[in-house]
Amino acid sequence: MPAYPGLGEARLSQIVLMAIALFTAMDIYVVSLLIEPIKHDLGLTDVEVGFANTTTLYAAYGLLCIPMGVLVDRLRRVRMLAVALTLWCGGLAVTGLSSGLAMLVAGKIMLGAANAITVPAAMSLFSDYFAPERRSMAISSYGMGQVLGQAAAILIGGWGFGALTGLSASDPRALFGLAPWRCVSLLFALGGLAILPFLLRLREPARQEVRAVNGGSVRELWAYRGFLLPLFVGTACIAGAGTGVMAWIPPVLTRVYGQQPGDFAGWFGAVALISGLGGFFLAGRVATIIERRSGRGRLAWPAMVAALCCAPATLMAVMPSLPLFALWVTIFTIGYAVALAITIIALNFGVPNELRGAAIGINVVAISIAGALAGPLVAFVGEIAGGLGVAIALVGGPLSLIGAFCFHRVSGGEGPKIGPGQAAAIAP
Numbered sequence: 001m002p003a004y005p006g007l008g009e010a011r012l013s014q015i016v017l018m019a020i021a022l023f024t025a026m027d028i029y030v031v032s033l034l035i036e037p038i039k040h041d042l043g044l045t046d047v048e049v050g051f052a053n054t055t056t057l058y059a060a061y062g063l064l065c066i067p068m069g070v071l072v073d074r075l076r077r078v079r080m081l082a083v084a085l086t087l088w089c090g091g092l093a094v095t096g097l098s099s100g101l102a103m104l105v106a107g108k109i110m111l112g113a114a115n116a117i118t119v120p121a122a123m124s125l126f127s128d129y130f131a132p133e134r135r136s137m138a139i140s141s142y143g144m145g146q147v148l149g150q151a152a153a154i155l156i157g158g159w160g161f162g163a164l165t166g167l168s169a170s171d172p173r174a175l176f177g178l179a180p181w182r183c184v185s186l187l188f189a190l191g192g193l194a195i196l197p198f199l200l201r202l203r204e205p206a207r208q209e210v211r212a213v214n215g216g217s218v219r220e221l222w223a224y225r226g227f228l229l230p231l232f233v234g235t236a237c238i239a240g241a242g243t244g245v246m247a248w249i250p251p252v253l254t255r256v257y258g259q260q261p262g263d264f265a266g267w268f269g270a271v272a273l274i275s276g277l278g279g280f281f282l283a284g285r286v287a288t289i290i291e292r293r294s295g296r297g298r299l300a301w302p303a304m305v306a307a308l309c310c311a312p313a314t315l316m317a318v319m320p321s322l323p324l325f326a327l328w329v330t331i332f333t334i335g336y337a338v339a340l341a342i343t344i345i346a347l348n349f350g351v352p353n354e355l356r357g358a359a360i361g362i363n364v365v366a367i368s369i370a371g372a373l374a375g376p377l378v379a380f381v382g383e384i385a386g387g388l389g390v391a392i393a394l395v396g397g398p399l400s401l402i403g404a405f406c407f408h409r410v411s412g413g414e415g416p417k418i419g420p421g422q423a424a425a426i427a428p
Contacts, residue, residue: 002206009203010129014138016198017122018145020085023195024118025149026156027092027111027188028057037181042100052104060112062368068113069120069361070218073354077121078204084117085199089192096178096185119364120357127348127356128205132291139348140284140341147276147337151269160184210353218358227350227410228359231300234406235343235363236370238307241399242336244374245314245392249329252317252388257325267326275330279306279337286338287345296349300410303342306335307404314396317389332396339403340367346410374399 004010039049072080091110098104122142130138164180175183221228249268253259286302309331316328343363351359374395382391 002208004131004208005129005203005205007134010134010138013125013129013202014141016195016202017125018141019195020081020118020122020199021142021145022149022152023192024088024115025146026153027088027149027192029150029153030156030184030188034181034184037179038098038104041179041181042098042104044101044104048101052101052108056105057108057112057115058368058372060109061115062365064113064116065120065364065368066218066358066361068116069357069359069364072117072120072124072357072361076204077125078199078202080117080121081125082196082199084114084121085192085196088114088118089189092185092189092192096182096189116361116364120360123344123348123360124353124357125205127353128208132349133288135348136287136291136345137281137284139345140280140287143280143283143337143341143344144277147273147280150276151273160187207353218362221351221355221359221362224351224355224359228362230406230409231343231346231350232363232366234300234303234307234403234410235340236366237399237403237406238303238310238336238339238343239367240370240374240377241310241314241396241403242340242374243371244378244399245316245332245396246336247375248317248378248388248392252392253325256317256387256389257322259322268329271326271330272333275333276337279334280341282334283338283341283345287342291349296346299346299349300342300407303339303346303410304404304407306338306342307400307407310335310339311397311400311404314393314400317392339407342407 005013035049035053038044038053039046042049044052068080087110091107091114094103094107094110098107123139126138126142127135164175164183167174168180178186250264253264253268283302283306287299290298290301313328313332313335316325316332319325319328344360347359347363348356378388378391378395381394382388385391385394
């Protein structure tokens with residue numbers, strides 16, 4: 001078996017992959033900030049802009065994640081990431097140049113397809129750049145990049161759009177006749193291309209911990225069903241709980257606690273940023289310690305504990321005061337980040353290399369489906385139960401507990417072992 005790349009080379013890859021995570025997450029949230037000017041400029045309805053902005057993007061992402069994951073297990077991942085980054089920037093450019101709904105939808109499909117490549121490819125590369133004792137923290141850093149991207153979207157996107165709007169108002173020719181939202185999208189497309197040279201400098205690492213030299217098939221994952229099925233179900237449950245809770249926090253702050261967006265933007269943004277970063281960092285550290293001391297079979301335990309902590313925290317919106325609400329939000333956000341990070345780490349250690357891309361693709365699909373259903377479910381339960389606060393607890397609490405049970409079951413289910421004598425290297 002070939003040696004892992006040197007630590008310096010691995011750290012460079014980690015920085016580049018974190019930059020891609022930050023960039024893609026920032027772009028998705030920036031476009032969400034620009035919904036109103038896009039709608040007004042293109043003459044779209046709420047239904048049309050909602051269909052273009054979310055439905056098409058996540059449909060392309062969900063449908064392509066498994067096929068792209070299978071390709072990740074067979075092709076050069078660095079090249080696939082380069083294609084994905086180019087496609088991503090192209091999608092932003094098409095979005096910025098859109099003249100109507102059709103072009104906007106096309107741009108979103110390009111973004112969804114690119115994202116379907118980046119996640120499984122990045123996770124697969126981490127497993128071959130970093131030896132097991134360093135891998136957990138490396139994988140967690142990708143999630144930290146996404147959290148930073150969400151915060152950067154609010155700061156850079158919001159401030160940038162405001163500055164361009166002011167510039168356009170003072171001199172209509174300053175932006176070459178383009179609307180400010182178009183300039184934001186085009187500038188972000190150029191920013192993504194700046195990452196490309198650094199990505200192309202990365203060397204494709206040799207694949208470690210493999211069984212077959214030509215990649216596996218989705219059907220082979222069935223041999224790991226005792227490990228994968230409860231992990232996927234648990235991931236879907238905690239993702240549904242997270243989406244159902246986090247998506248409705250701003251309305252709860254307004255309806256229950258009398259807070260306006262200007263009142264809670266600062267402190268809630270800080271809570272989300274610090275809790276998210278802390279959760280992903282904590283997941284990496286705890287997983288590293290468990291892998292060293294107790295073995296890989298117990299890697300899902302932190303996800304179980306985190307999900308159990310999330311369950312009572314879903315009572316946040318029935319708390320009698322805003323400080324108590326903020327405390328439970330912090331606990332939930334940390335637990336949610338830990339649980340999601342641990343599932344990816346467990347997948348990386350639980351299946352052989354040639355099946356990881358496909359497994360991560362299925363995991364992402366489970367997250368996407370659960371997230372798409374959870375938000376409307378909270379609204380539906382809220383109409384029956386008489387309020388969003390109770391609905392968040394009635395949906396998020398049981399889902400968290402089911403997720404905890406599934407993560408507990410993960411430690412009892414294993415597929416065929418990956419022994420040193422069975423490992424074969426795939427030449428890069």
